[in-house]
Amino acid sequence: xxxxxxxxxxxAEAARGTGGARLDHxxxxxxxxPGSRVLDVGCGDGELLKLLEARGVDGRGIELSREGVxxxxxKGLAVIQGNADTDLADYPDDAFDYVILSQTLQATxxxxxxxxxxxxxxxxxxxxxxxxxxxxxxxxxMFLGQMPTTANLPDTWYDTPxxxxxxxxxxxxxxxVVGAKMEKAVALDPWGRPLxxxxxxxxxxxxxxxxxxxxxxxx
Amino acid sequence: xxxxxxxxxRDLRLRESEQPHSPVMHFGVDEPLRLDAGVSLAxxxxxxxxxxxxxxxxxxxxxxxxxxxxxxxxxxxxPVTGKPGWWESMVGPGKPIDTERYYVICPNVxxxxxxxxxxxxxxxxxxxxxGLDFPVITIRDMVRAQAMLLDRLGIETxxxxxxxxxxxxxxxxxAVSYPKRVFSAxxxxxxxxxxxxxxxxxxxxxxxVMADPEWRNGRYFADGTRPHRGLAxxxxxxxxxxxxxxxxxxxxxxxFQDRENPTFSFDADFEVESYLRHQGSTFVERFDxxxxxxxxxxxxxxxxxxxxxxxxxxAFRGTPTRYCVVSFTSDWLFPTSDxxxxxxxxNAGGARVSFAEIVTDKGHxxxxxxxxxxxxxxxxxxxxxxxxxxxxxxxx
Numbered sequence: 375x376x377x378x379x380x381x382x383x384x385x386a387e388a389a390r391g392t393g394g395a396r397l398d399h400x401x402x403x404x405x406x407x408p409g410s411r412v413l414d415v416g417c418g419d420g421e422l423l424k425l426l427e428a429r430g431v432d433g434r435g436i437e438l439s440r441e442g443v444x445x446x447x448x449k450g451l452a453v454i455q456g457n458a459d460t461d462l463a464d465y466p467d468d469a470f471d472y473v474i475l476s477q478t479l480q481a482t483x484x485x486x487x488x489x490x491x492x493x494x495x496x497x498x499x500x501x502x503x504x505x506x507x508x509x510x511x512x513x514x515x516m517f518l519g520q521m522p523t524t525a526n527l528p529d530t531w532y533d534t535p536x537x538x539x540x541x542x543x544x545x546x547x548x549x550x551v552v553g554a555k556m557e558k559a560v561a562l563d564p565w566g567r568p569l570x571x572x573x574x575x576x577x578x579x580x581x582x583x584x585x586x587x588x589x590x591x592x593x
Numbered sequence: 594x595x596x597x598x599x600x601x602x603r604d605l606r607l608r609e610s611e612q613p614h615s616p617v618m619h620f621g622v623d624e625p626l627r628l629d630a631g632v633s634l635a636x637x638x639x640x641x642x643x644x645x646x647x648x649x650x651x652x653x654x655x656x657x658x659x660x661x662x663x664x665x666x667x668x669x670x671x672p673v674t675g676k677p678g679w680w681e682s683m684v685g686p687g688k689p690i691d692t693e694r695y696y697v698i699c700p701n702v703x704x705x706x707x708x709x710x711x712x713x714x715x716x717x718x719x720x721x722x723x724g725l726d727f728p729v730i731t732i733r734d735m736v737r738a739q740a741m742l743l744d745r746l747g748i749e750t751x752x753x754x755x756x757x758x759x760x761x762x763x764x765x766x767x768a769v770s771y772p773k774r775v776f777s778a779x780x781x782x783x784x785x786x787x788x789x790x791x792x793x794x795x796x797x798x799x800x801x802v803m804a805d806p807e808w809r810n811g812r813y814f815a816d817g818t819r820p821h822r823g824l825a826x827x828x829x830x831x832x833x834x835x836x837x838x839x840x841x842x843x844x845x846x847x848x849f850q851d852r853e854n855p856t857f858s859f860d861a862d863f864e865v866e867s868y869l870r871h872q873g874s875t876f877v878e879r880f881d882x883x884x885x886x887x888x889x890x891x892x893x894x895x896x897x898x899x900x901x902x903x904x905x906x907x908a909f910r911g912t913p914t915r916y917c918v919v920s921f922t923s924d925w926l927f928p929t930s931d932x933x934x935x936x937x938x939x940n941a942g943g944a945r946v947s948f949a950e951i952v953t954d955k956g957h958x959x960x961x962x963x964x965x966x967x968x969x970x971x972x973x974x975x976x977x978x979x980x981x982x983x984x985x986x987x988x989x
Contacts, residue, residue: 432945434945443947443949448974451947452947454936454947455948464941465941469941
């Protein structure tokens with residue numbers, strides 16, 4: 375069964391939508407109003423930014439890895455080398471309409487501070503993260519008695535950039551702490567497809583392999 | 594024989610400052626260059642070089658700003674040294690700054706000595722070489738003169754302005770002084786102000802020139818002397834700051850020059866000594882000592898935020914220009930922190946900015962050297978800007 379769990383995760387990783395764009399990217403892009411100003415924090419190779427710019431969005435990016443930055447700049451994207459923990463503080467209030475933090479929150483030193491900055495520099499924040507409450511991860515921990523490694527999260531505990539894992543339930547609690555309004559939340563199944571929309575939170579927390587939240591400042 | 598060759602080369606350089614091997618634009622007494630020092634320079638001339646063809650829309654012009662000891666000979670054989678242009682790896686047909694797509698212009702800066710008016714030029718009032726009678730100039734003065742040149746050439750907007758080091762300072766000044774004329778900007782290994790450490794290095798260089806008895810208070814042309822020793826020492830010191838400890842070690846280590854053992858003298862026993870002496874002696878053949886004083890001074894005075902109450906972000910507020918800022922890991926003269934300060938200010942000003950730091954051990958001079966990653970970034974940035982500008986031939 376554990377083998378099967380691993381295989382399913384691999385299939386989810388391989389899931390691609392039309393036009394070659396990643397499903398999670400398409401999902402995030404659909405949350406962004408066309409023509410708005412967007413900052414993608416941890417933009418990687420810039421594929422999401424490219425998708426957004428194709429939709430008429432004025433996009434900027436921050437990326438930690440030098441290779442990622444150089445690749446983005448060579449693609450003509452406006453990306454700077456930086457770090458979510460240290461560089462968000464330099465942006466003025468309301469500099470953007472949306473700020474995106476994709477699969478990065480769990481790798482920051484201070485997730486709460488980062489989330490607060492996101493909601494300061496943009497009206498909306500779109501945050502996606504792997505759900506550590508997913509049933510397969512729970513099973514791996516329960517039966518193997520060691521930190522789970524999966525296809526999506528392949529690193530060992532001593533060699534991972536992910537230092538602040540959380541579950542969907544944990545993240546909702548943090549949103550309440552920082553005063554973020556949850557406008558939209560989507561959990562994804564192992565194939566990257568959104569789960570049934572009206573499911574209760576505990577269901578999402580168990581079956582969602584990753585989650586995408588659209589947040590806004592509570593006025 | 595060697596003495597004759599030396600004299601010939603000096604004459605060549607002197608002639609170059611009045612009648613250079615490149616086009617020259619003359620500005621009469623009715624078109625003075627108003628300087629930050631509060632005086633005007635008139636008449637004056639700008640020597641410049643161009644490559645490629647200006648398109649019908651006049652939208653593909655790229656201005657290259659040269660560094661302290663550079664000149665307008667970006668991508669052609671240098672008329673004095675006979676060496677290739679200083680940025681041939683970056684500028685030319687099929688190169689990142691592609692002369693088959695862009696019309697490239699590089700002017701010699703005001704205060705320099707390769708054909709644009711500077712301290713080695715003749716002062717029309719006295720019919721003698723200016724020397725220290727030449728007014729002190731700033732980076733902004735250089736840019737103002739370049740803008741006059743472009744007006745004369747009928748070029749209203751620049752597709753891009755690119756340059757490293759002092760050239761990068763001019764790029765930033767261009768974007769701040771004439772935001773609407775600059776579509777994209779590439780400041781490489783640059784800063785928005787010269788640091789105390791850099792001013793200190795420059796001062797050592799200037800003092801070396803001035804301590805040479807042949808400098809004669811800047812009147813060496815009239816006296817028939819040349820402060821070559823002082824200028825060579827200045828160049829040797831400066832050259833070290835353009836490299837890095839790692840690069841010097843990689844290139845020379847502690848290797849001896851053409852000998853097995855130390856000579857127990859002050860001869861150039863080490864390869865690195867011999868190399869620096871060579872750098873110094875070749876430099877003085879192509880550069881004017883007073884120009885060196887003036888240009889280093891211009892860099893020292895550069896502080897972009899000073900006109901904006903010390904708030905750099907205000908200099909860039911609402912800027913329409915796209916920026917690509919590049920720094921190099923081993924550059925300790927214009928370190929990455931300087932480039933980050935530019936980026937932070939640009940972000941705070943809402944600018945569209947890219948920033949990359951390139952890993953290299955080549956130090957500050959890396960922007961002039963073979964750096965494939967730099968080439969890919971410049972090419973990609975210009976391609977993206979070309980698409981946004983609707984330039985024909987911009988690759989999709």
